[in-house]
Amino acid sequence: MHAPFSPSDIWFILDKIPSGTVATYGQLARMVGAPSHARLVGNILKQLPAGSGLPWHRIVNSKGKISFPESGRKYLEQQKLLEEEGITLLNGKVSLKEYQWQGD
DNA sequence: CTGTTGACCAAAT
DNA sequence: TATTTGGCCAACA
Numbered sequence: 001m002h003a004p005f006s007p008s009d010i011w012f013i014l015d016k017i018p019s020g021t022v023a024t025y026g027q028l029a030r031m032v033g034a035p036s037h038a039r040l041v042g043n044i045l046k047q048l049p050a051g052s053g054l055p056w057h058r059i060v061n062s063k064g065k066i067s068f069p070e071s072g073r074k075y076l077e078q079q080k081l082l083e084e085e086g087i088t089l090l091n092g093k094v095s096l097k098e099y100q101w102q103g104d
Numbered sequence: 105c106t107g108t109t110g111a112c113c114a115a116a117t
Numbered sequence: 118t119a120t121t122t123g124g125c126c127a128a129c130a
Contacts, residue, residue: 003127025112036125042111043128059111067111074111 004034007044014045014054019085021100022058025067030104042067057081064093 009032017023025038034040045056057078061067068075070092079089087098096102 026114029112036113037127038112039110039125040112040127045111056111061111062113078111 004037004040005032007047010041010044011052011054014056014059017055017058017100019055019058020087020098022060022064022082022087022094022098023100024062025059026062027101027104028059031101038062060094064096065089066092 010028013028013031025041026035028041029035029038041059045059048054048056066075066078066089068078082089082094087094
């Protein structure tokens, strides 16, 4: 046994996050049984193939913010994708009602 | 092997 | 409410 979980575990969950909702890195980590590996989740998203079709943009950090440098190119891309599905950022944060798994 | 990095987080301040 | 701090741990150099 090497990694606490495999990338496909994350892909599987990611694929089931509905449009118009978001989840956090920590939530995904807990859902695959590796609560201390939120950072690894982010690392896996970073490795995601370009045309995967997976909604990587629906993942934000525990503060409800986009985990890219503000106004950076990646930041703006994620913001755009979110807005396209009706999620707007207030003070750089998504509103709570957008979270799919409030309790997990 | 040691040291650094990072799409993070929760608790303390 | 906002910022800082300490912890985390796989991946990489």
